[in-house]
Amino acid sequence: MTTILYMVIPCYNEELVIDETSKRLKEKYSQLIENEKISPKSRIVYVNDGSKDKTWEKIQEKHHEDSVFSGINLSRNRGHQNALLAGLMTVKELCDCAISMDADLQDDIDTIDAMIEKFEDEACDIVYGVRDNRDTDTVFKRRTAGAFYKTMELLGSQSIPNHADFRLMSRRALEGLSQFPEENLFLRGLVPLVGYKSAVVYYKRGERFAGESKYPLKRMLSFAVDGITSTSATPMRFILWIGFFFFIFAIIGAIYIVGRHFIGAPDVSGWASTMIAIIGFGGLNLLAVGIIGEYIGKIFIEVKHRPRYIIEEFINQEENKG
Template structure:
């Protein structure tokens, strides 16, 4: 029976995919927690003994890969790993891990961050939803108590903006999710270089479910998503899934033309009525406003052209250097 028509396995082979970038401070802690979780699920007969953790080293500059090798030596059946030849970013590393899990013919894969902010205990509920027929199960935060007011506000604004732009996303969901082999097969057909999995996965369709969990604090180390990367990630999400910014530019241009015509008519009326007043202030404001609109428009159009440039080169998203 093909993956597209296969029924959910009552005892699935599970892969937990964990992208890592300079995570030597937290990796052993994470490995210990995930080993305990897998052993508990296997002991209960929920998953098969072939289930494993797949660490993806995204070109780390520290000892992350060495630790992954050591973990594999200690538990060769539980800890697997792939190393990317160069740092390609979280989304590409995650995609590499999911495709590696797909090649291993797992029944389902759970993706989560290496810092244990995603609650491993939520995997139990994800598997329950999977066995009830869900092909994709989203891990959704039930609160943002651990976030600063700034991060909480910008996160909510991001999801609202994505919705306004016509992109389907799951509010308060990052990349903590379960995907069946069927869903992984569908995901493998997406060939774009500019990956935004939080938008791609909801577009796959299939039966979905949500599992709510309390997001914890980072177990160790520092966040790999500073404000600059968060802004870049948000812009990638918008420009990868929506053409509305281009429509907005068109609207702004038309509005500027209308305003210009109105001002021209007003100027003619003022001249013929003898009430024209030399006003350099209004001229300067007009120049700055129009100049700013033009530069902004060029920037947005340039972003889309840049993405086209990256796509048409058709370079590989990543190159695997090692696999254990």
């Protein structure tokens, strides 16, 4: 029995690349089906993340032209991670495994073969697509990316260096992922927590086919902060220890000032009490904020229980037949 493979591709204002992406993926699917690597029931699912251009119209057009293409239209823009999760959770009961990738053709489509081999021959539930180099990146991006992964490792995150969201997940792994109810998603750090047998395949990341990057510097920094804060409470602990350090510093400062007074060293009137109050209360405030933040940081995100996405429409051949 051949594998039913679903590709999940989040799209935000990607009308310029849909045609070329569909052409290349269709060619790859035809090759895989001909070689009996995947089932003819396999599908390519585009997830429209509230695009402002004609992305959804393009997806509908592709679906009407060829049933291999399916589409999910979210009710509004929810961000790349939520759109990706929406696609994965929608198809998890329809496939044996799902591969996620971006629509811009920077991920190497030919790597799909190696991912399927890891899934079928080595029984891997998760296969990560990892960049073998960053030659196409600017020096600034290479250095900031390196710093980001080192920071994540330092903070105890299990994210895979140089891995974005190009990965294969089995149905079992998708079921495991569905049990994580986090609202602020960072799938690169969440997927490794699912466990199960995993593997890595390396590929060369290409240039964007058309359009503009959806991750300018400001959004990349925001994404990095989200990634760090959603996978680790260590930043809160840093605040706690900084507060503790200043509190100890205030005590040492008080001892020093009192000591100067007893040895008869000249003092500036009012300086001692002012400095002790500022440093002491500042340290105590940071200490308190760090302790409270340790709890609030974990509670705040979860108590809202807002939906991570709302699907307006799912066009799929199986659904249309029903």
